[in-house]
Amino acid sequence: MQETFILTPLDGAYVILLCILIGIIIIKNVPPVLHTPLMSGANAISGIIIIGGAIQLLQHPMGFNAPTILSAFGVLIGTINVSGGFFVTHRMLKMFNQKKRKA
Amino acid sequence: MILGGNIGILAAAFSFVIGMMMLGTPDKAERGNRLLVFGMILALVSTIGIQSFTQVEIPWSNIGVLLTIIAIGTLIGLKVSYRFELTKMPELVSLFNGFGGAAAGLIGIVGISSDEMHGDLVSTLILSSSIFLGFMTFSGSYIALLKLGGKYKMRIPNNRSLTFFTLAASILIIGLLVTHIGAELFILTLVGLVILSLLHGVSFASSIGGGDMPILISVLNGFTGALTAIAGIYFGSTIMILAGVFVTATGIILTFQMCTAMNTTLKKVIFGATNLIADSAASEGYSSIHETTSTKVATDIILMKKVVIVPGFGLAVAKAQKACRELKNTLEQANIEMKFVIHPVAGRMPGHMNVLLAEAGIDYADILDLDKGNQYLEEADLCLIIGANDVVNTSAEDDQDSIIHGMPIVQTYKAKKVVVIKRGLGAGYAGIKNPLFEKENTQLLLTDAKQALESIVDELKQ
Numbered sequence: 001m002q003e004t005f006i007l008t009p010l011d012g013a014y015v016i017l018l019c020i021l022i023g024i025i026i027i028k029n030v031p032p033v034l035h036t037p038l039m040s041g042a043n044a045i046s047g048i049i050i051i052g053g054a055i056q057l058l059q060h061p062m063g064f065n066a067p068t069i070l071s072a073f074g075v076l077i078g079t080i081n082v083s084g085g086f087f088v089t090h091r092m093l094k095m096f097n098q099k100k101r102k103a
Numbered sequence: 104m105i106l107g108g109n110i111g112i113l114a115a116a117f118s119f120v121i122g123m124m125m126l127g128t129p130d131k132a133e134r135g136n137r138l139l140v141f142g143m144i145l146a147l148v149s150t151i152g153i154q155s156f157t158q159v160e161i162p163w164s165n166i167g168v169l170l171t172i173i174a175i176g177t178l179i180g181l182k183v184s185y186r187f188e189l190t191k192m193p194e195l196v197s198l199f200n201g202f203g204g205a206a207a208g209l210i211g212i213v214g215i216s217s218d219e220m221h222g223d224l225v226s227t228l229i230l231s232s233s234i235f236l237g238f239m240t241f242s243g244s245y246i247a248l249l250k251l252g253g254k255y256k257m258r259i260p261n262n263r264s265l266t267f268f269t270l271a272a273s274i275l276i277i278g279l280l281v282t283h284i285g286a287e288l289f290i291l292t293l294v295g296l297v298i299l300s301l302l303h304g305v306s307f308a309s310s311i312g313g314g315d316m317p318i319l320i321s322v323l324n325g326f327t328g329a330l331t332a333i334a335g336i337y338f339g340s341t342i343m344i345l346a347g348v349f350v351t352a353t354g355i356i357l358t359f360q361m362c363t364a365m366n367t368t369l370k371k372v373i374f375g376a377t378n379l380i381a382d383s384a385a386s387e388g389y390s391s392i393h394e395t396t397s398t399k400v401a402t403d404i405i406l407m408k409k410v411v412i413v414p415g416f417g418l419a420v421a422k423a424q425k426a427c428r429e430l431k432n433t434l435e436q437a438n439i440e441m442k443f444v445i446h447p448v449a450g451r452m453p454g455h456m457n458v459l460l461a462e463a464g465i466d467y468a469d470i471l472d473l474d475k476g477n478q479y480l481e482e483a484d485l486c487l488i489i490g491a492n493d494v495v496n497t498s499a500e501d502d503q504d505s506i507i508h509g510m511p512i513v514q515t516y517k518a519k520k521v522v523v524i525k526r527g528l529g530a531g532y533a534g535i536k537n538p539l540f541e542k543e544n545t546q547l548l549l550t551d552a553k554q555a556l557e558s559i560v561d562e563l564k565q
Contacts, residue, residue, distance in 0.1 A: 009225075012336050015344050022120060023352025030127035032364075032472070035357060035453035039324060040196045041126050041136055042353040045119065046327040047199075048143065048346040049207045050173075051150045052338045056213050058154045058165050071213045072172055078206030079176025080183065084199045086140050087184035089126075092192065093133040095461035 037092045044085025050078035104156045111149030112342050118142030119346055129467070146342045147173070189462045190419040193452040194251045197320050200327055201244030207330045208237025208300070212293065214337065215280070224281055229337040231277040234293075235300045236330045240323050242304030247319050250308070262310050263374075269303035307373075315372045317452040318361050322369075325354020357453070364447040366499070366510030389528055389536070395546040397555050400487075400522055401562030407484035410434060410441045411476070413513050414456050415449050417490010417525060417552055424463035426556035427489070431465065433563050442469050444476030446494035446513050477514045486518035489552050490525060496537045505535065521545040524555045 030038055053075035060067050119142045125135025151169065155161045180199075187195045211233035214226070249255035259265060276296045311319045328350025335343030362369055404410060412427060431441045443465065449456045460470060471479055480486060488495055491513075498505035499512045515521050521544055528540070528549070539545055548555050 009336070012344060015341055016332065016348055019345050019348035020352055023123075023349045024356065026120075026123050026127060026349075027353050027356045031129070032360075032447045032453045033457045033470075034127060034129060034132060035360075036192060036196075036455055036458055037132060037136075038126055038353060039321060039357060039452070040192070040199075041123075041139060042328070042350045043196055043200050043203065043324050045123075045139060045143070045346045046324070046331050046350040047203045047206070048146060048343055049203065049210060049327075049331045049334055051147060051340055051343055052210045052214075052334050053206065054147065054151060054169055055154050055338055055340075056210065056217075057169050058151065058158070058162055060165075060217070061162075067213045067217055070209050072168070074206045074209030074213070075169065075172050076176045076179075077202045077209075079173050080180040081199045081203035081206060082143060083177040083180030084184045084195070084202070085180075086136065086143075087181055088192065088195055088199070089136045090133070091184065091189070092458050092461075093136055095189070095458060096129060096132065096467070 033096075037089050040085055040092070041089045044082050044089060047078050047082035047085060050075050050082065053078060105153050108149040108153035108156070111145050111152070112340075115142040115146035115149065116342055116345050118145065119342075119349065123349060146346075150340065150342075188422070189458055190422055191252075192458060193317065193320065193450075193455060194248050196452075197244045197248045197251065197323075200320065200324050201241045201248070203327045204237045204240030204244060204323070204330070206237070207327065207334060208234050208241060208297070210334065211237060212297070215293065216289075226337055227281045228277070229333050231280045231296065233330050233334050233337075234296055235273050235277065235303075236326050238297055238300035239304035239307065240326050240330070242301040243308040243319070243323050244304075246305055246308035247316050247323065251316050255309075257309070259306055259309050262306050265306040266303065266310060269299050269306060273299045273303060310374075311372060315365075315367070317448065318358055318365075318367075318369070318372050320452070321354055321358040321361060325351050325358065328352075328354055361448060361453055364453065364511070366507060389540055391541050392528075393546045395522065395548050397548060397550075397558040398562055400546075400548060400555075401559045403520070403522075404434070404439070404485060404559065405437060405563060407439055409479075409483045409485075410439055411480055411483045411486045411515075411518060412441065412443050413449075413476075413486060413488045413491050413495060413515055414443065414445065414460070415489065415491025415494060417492075419450055419455065419459055419490075421490060421526075421552035421554075423489060423553040423556055424459045424465075426553050426560065427460070428463040428465055429560050430556055430563075431469075433560050437563075442471055442476075442479060444471045444473070444480065444513050446473060446491070449491060449494050473511060473513065477517070480514055480517040483518040484520065486515045486521045488515060488521065488523045488525075489556075492525070492537055493535075495539055496535065497539045497542075498535065498537070501538065507535065515539065516542060516544075519544065522548055524548045524550070524552050526551060 053071045056071040118138050122135045122138035122142055125131040211230045215230040246255060273296060276292055279292055308319060328347050332344050332347030335347055434441050443460060445456045447453055495513050495515045496507060497516060499507045499510040502508060523540060
């Protein structure tokens with residue numbers, strides 16, 4: 001996998017630095033009303049860790065062995081994190097929009 | 104194809120940035136969430152694509168299994184997220200966060216065992232710390248979930264030493280794994296690390312007071328973010344780094360904002376200073392209180408011009424948000440203005456009350472924040488406090504020695520009359536007495552919030 005995403009540790013450091021800056025700028029001014037949806041949305045995004053599980057699953061030959069089962073289970077609960085997080089966020093945000101349509 | 108995949112990843116990163124931006128503005132938040140979903144799907148599909156095409160043979164069966172697992176996981180997530188009521192939102196966020204942590208932990212285990220003891224220093228360090236942080240987040244989130252529901256009463260003796268011991272031992276084991284010492288006991292060290300991480304999560308979360316749970320959830324959320332970012336370095340995936348850092352930033356900023364709103368520091372939250380004082384200064388009995396009945400409140404309320412409701416966690420427990428809406432409708436027919444004032448940390452999470460009131464269909468414009476609310480309270484005739492305690496505690500302003508001194512509060516005493524609807528006179532999460540309840544113009548209605556509101560509405564309709 002290393003050949004495809006050509007990323008040296010130094011590149012990684014740059015990515016992290018820039019992302020921290022963007023992240024702080026975006027999140028700093030969010031009004032408290034949206035804190036719960038924001039937290040749950042962010043929580044859903046952190047489930048992107050399943051990409052790692054997916055890479056592992058694709059690398060190993062399928063079969064009834066420990067690595068396959070463990071990473072399959074990891075991807076499963078990670079996906080629950082992602083989809084659950086997004087659905088909950090959606091449910092909360094729909095509440096805010098409902099009355100806006102009425103008004 | 105690989106180029107296409109990389110362009111897909113770039114587009115996914117772009118969706119995440121724009122999506123997070125939109126999630127921060129009330130009007131665009133829903134679309135922002137959709138954009139995040141889109142980014143997530145794009146990132147997954149691109150990664151699967153790139154990974155498959157770099158291998159000698161495209162592993163069709165693996166892709167099939169992977170997609171099936173993802174489909175099942177999505178369905179379970181859908182089911183779980185719709186089964187909980189909106190009052191339980193903080194619990195749900197905590198539950199999902201724990202799942203994410205466990206997933207990261209498992210992925211770390213697989214990674215480290217496929218390298219056996221031959222991985223390089225950086226990879227082993229990343230993987231073993233992702234096992235530690237992942238399982239710690241898992242058990243910590245579970246404790247937070249129990250504490251939020253008031254189901255966790257266990258007190259661990261010498262909890263602080265246990266927290267310290269599990270942390271130190273875990274770091275030691277990570278050191279062993281990185282330096283490849285004791286390679287023949289590889290499985291045993293790994294199992295030890297998992298158990299210690301789980302224990303550390305339990306003791307770490309146990310030491311944090313029930314009232315500080317939102318902060319704990321935010322901290323744990325930040326941990327999962329950091330975890331994702333470092334795993335991104337191992338997998339060489341920029342999108343993982345990006346998403347992980349975003350979540351970490353959210354976690355850090357929300358944690359500090361909540362600490363400011365609760366007038367505490369992260370240090371106090373983690374080392375439990377608040378807890379110790381709260382235990383010794385537990386609420387004493389109240390000497391002079393004025394009780395009232397819902398009939399009296401109803402006869403009072405109809406003579407008022409401006410009414411304010413200050414909701415707290417009690418409103419969520421009693422599920423009284425719809426009754427609030429009914430009261431508002433009834434009062435509006437009688438030309439009485441009614442507004443809601445929400446303290447930034449009312450409920451168990453910032454914005455928790457906003458979500459509940461929105462669920463009941465209360466207009467955004469009728470909900471005031473702390474500053475505007477305190478201004479409005481000066482002209483208000485009657486203030487109904489529903490299941491809130493610490494956020495209206497006047498000792499925050501009057502009592503220099505109080506543990507919550509300096510915390511901004513909703514200044515309900517400014518209203519001409521205050522009615523507190525509460526189930527009992529028990530202390531709030533800060534565990535201290537509330538002098539507001541003894542004031543001359545304060546009346547107490549000691550009953551379930553939903554019943555109280557419903558009977559007030561009934562009285563008004565007659």
